[in-house]
Structure formats: C-alpha cells, structure tokens
Amino acid sequence: MAIPVRPRLLAALAPTFLGCLLVQVAPAAGTPQKAFNLTWNSINFKTILEWKPKPMDYAYNVEISSGSKWKIKCFLITDTECDLTDETVQDVHLTYQARVLSVPRNNTYLEEPPFANAPDFLPYRDTKLGKPVIQHFKQVGKELNVTVEDSPTAVRRNGTFLTLRDVFGKDLSYTLHYQKESSSRAKPANTNTNNFTIPLEQAKGYCFTVQAVIRSRKDNQQSSQSNMECSDEWDSIMGETLIIVGAVVFVVIIFFILLSVYLCKCKKGRAGQQRKENSPLRSA
CATH class of the missing domain: 2.60.40.10 (Immunoglobulins)
Structure with a gap:
C-alpha cells in the first residue's frame, strides 16, 4: 500500500534536495579533469607532446625532466599540446619524462593537482625520420x-x-x-x-x-x-646513342690516324727508294 505524501511536506523538502544537488554538481563542473592519451609527436627531433581533453574552466601546466627535477615548459595553457623541442634536443641520447597537470585557471590548488605521465621519450630512438x-x-x-x-x-x-x-x-x-x-x-x-x-x-x-x-x-x-x-x-x-656514336667516332678517328701514319711511312719509303735508284745515274 502506497504511503501518501503531503504536498506541504514536499514543498518544505524541495529546497533542501535542490541545495544538495547544486552542492554536488557545482564542484564537479569546476574540477580540473585529468589528462589522458598523452602522445609524443616527434619528426627529425622537432618534438611536441599532445593529449586530451580540451579543458573547460581550467588549464594545463606541462613539466619535463631528464632526471630528478621537473621544469615547467607550458604554463596555464588551454591548448592540448606543448612544444618540448628546446629541452629534448639538448641531449638526444637522454631519456625524458613529461607530465601534464590539470589546474584551475588562477593556478590556486590546495592539494596536489591531478596529473598524467607521458611515456618515456628517448629522442635518438623515438623521433620519426622525415621524408627525404x-x-x-x-x-x-x-x-x-x-x-x-x-x-x-x-x-x-x-x-x-x-x-x-x-x-x-x-x-x-x-x-x-x-x-x-x-x-x-x-x-x-x-x-x-x-x-x-x-x-x-x-x-x-x-x-x-x-x-x-x-x-x-x-x-x-x-x-x-x-x-x-x-x-x-x-x-x-639519347644517352646510350651518344655513347655508341662517341665510341664509333673514336674508333674512326683512331683508324684515320693509323692510316695516315701508314701512308706517310709508305710515301717516305718510296721516296727513299727512288733516291737510291737515281744515285748511280748521276755519278756516271
């Protein structure tokens, strides 16, 4: 059997329920969301870190490290990418870590802000090769x-x-x-x-x-x-034809040179023989 609820009681409790609902929804709407899908996009050592989602009512800080100390590179940005080239090209044989922190736009956070870590990045090994x-x-x-x-x-x-x-x-x-x-x-x-x-x-x-x-x-x-x-x-x-023609011309030139030398020798030989034949007649 259903229990009857008086209209006056509902009217009295409605503001209370509405207030509780607003208390629960308001912080969720303003709470920074943790980044995800952190990806290194690097070509020929030009290196950019990308992630999701697009922020609503908050911002991102990006930090990078090659050891124990973190260095802020992108501060209170609303983009979902950060150029880390200046850091990663200092030594391409080091392994770099990066993280994205979700923070309020005024950068005031009483507790440690939510953050996500990127995969380790070794430039010499991981950068993609650009099109040659x-x-x-x-x-x-x-x-x-x-x-x-x-x-x-x-x-x-x-x-x-x-x-x-x-x-x-x-x-x-x-x-x-x-x-x-x-x-x-x-x-x-x-x-x-x-x-x-x-x-x-x-x-x-x-x-x-x-x-x-x-x-x-x-x-x-x-x-x-x-x-x-x-x-x-x-x-x-044409290139092959020129090679063939050039070879033929070379052979022809050599042939004519040898022929000229041969004919010259023959001419000299005949002249010398004629001199010998004419020498006794002159002496007589």
Whole structure:
C-alpha cells in the first residue's frame, strides 16, 4: 500500500534536495579533469607532446625532466599540446619524462593537482625520420645515378642546425625503390652514403623513390617515401646513342690516324727508294 505524501511536506523538502544537488554538481563542473592519451609527436627531433581533453574552466601546466627535477615548459595553457623541442634536443641520447597537470585557471590548488605521465621519450630512438629529398638524378643509358639530400633536424650546435647524417652518422642509410615506368614492381637498392649508382636492365625510363633508414632501431626504422621522380626515356635512349656514336667516332678517328701514319711511312719509303735508284745515274 502506497504511503501518501503531503504536498506541504514536499514543498518544505524541495529546497533542501535542490541545495544538495547544486552542492554536488557545482564542484564537479569546476574540477580540473585529468589528462589522458598523452602522445609524443616527434619528426627529425622537432618534438611536441599532445593529449586530451580540451579543458573547460581550467588549464594545463606541462613539466619535463631528464632526471630528478621537473621544469615547467607550458604554463596555464588551454591548448592540448606543448612544444618540448628546446629541452629534448639538448641531449638526444637522454631519456625524458613529461607530465601534464590539470589546474584551475588562477593556478590556486590546495592539494596536489591531478596529473598524467607521458611515456618515456628517448629522442635518438623515438623521433620519426622525415621524408627525404632527391637532390639530383641522371640516367645515362643503362646506368642510373641518384643523390639524396640529408634532411635538416631541430638539433642545433654552435648556431647551426644539424642534418640527419650529422646526428646519426653511420647508423643512417638510404633505400632506393626503382621500377620501369611501365611496371608496378619496384626493386630495392641500399647505400650507407648519399649516392646510388644502379645498373639497369634496359635503357628505358625509370621511376624511383627514396627512404631514410635506421636499421639499429626496433621501431620507426624507416621514413616515409620521398616524392617520386622519373627519368626521361628519350634522354636515356639519347644517352646510350651518344655513347655508341662517341665510341664509333673514336674508333674512326683512331683508324684515320693509323692510316695516315701508314701512308706517310709508305710515301717516305718510296721516296727513299727512288733516291737510291737515281744515285748511280748521276755519278756516271
């Protein structure tokens, strides 16, 4: 059997229930939320820490450390990213820790604010390799020559930005993927320098891309492929033709030189013989 509730009693209790509800909701609306999905986004040592969510009525502080002391890098920001490049390029062989603290916008917090830790970050191991650039290429007949330009990095020494080769040294290599223009199957070629010399099957046009590679890594070994470049089939045919023509011209020149020497010797020999034959007649 339902217990009857008097209207006057409900009216008296309503303000109390409403007040309790507001007390519970108001702090939740103004309480900073802990960050999540902390991710390092680093390419050629340009390093940015990203996270979620977008803050509502609060802000973020970002701290970084390579040892026991924390250093604030981004203070009371409402973005969800913080550029930590200046810290991480000081020594790319150190392991860095970072954390994101959620704080009120006036930065007053009686207790330790909620924070989230990012995964450890070792720049030399974890930064991704940027897309390389093909600096120069030339195909002559059945030989393709390609030169790759080392990408610049965010690492600076004595006021100069270092290249990937400056930072990684012998750990850096390149892979060239090349194929005939009419084919979809690419062949790989590797080099520990910046130059490729590829013997080709035919003097036809070829297309190719390049990737930077750090083989000592377990993850993030390869960069994305460079923009595709293609050699001109007509240039390659003309190149081979010029080589053949040049060889023929060289042989012809040598032939005429030898022929001239031979004829000259023959002429001298005949002249000498005529002198000998005419000498007795003069003496008589």
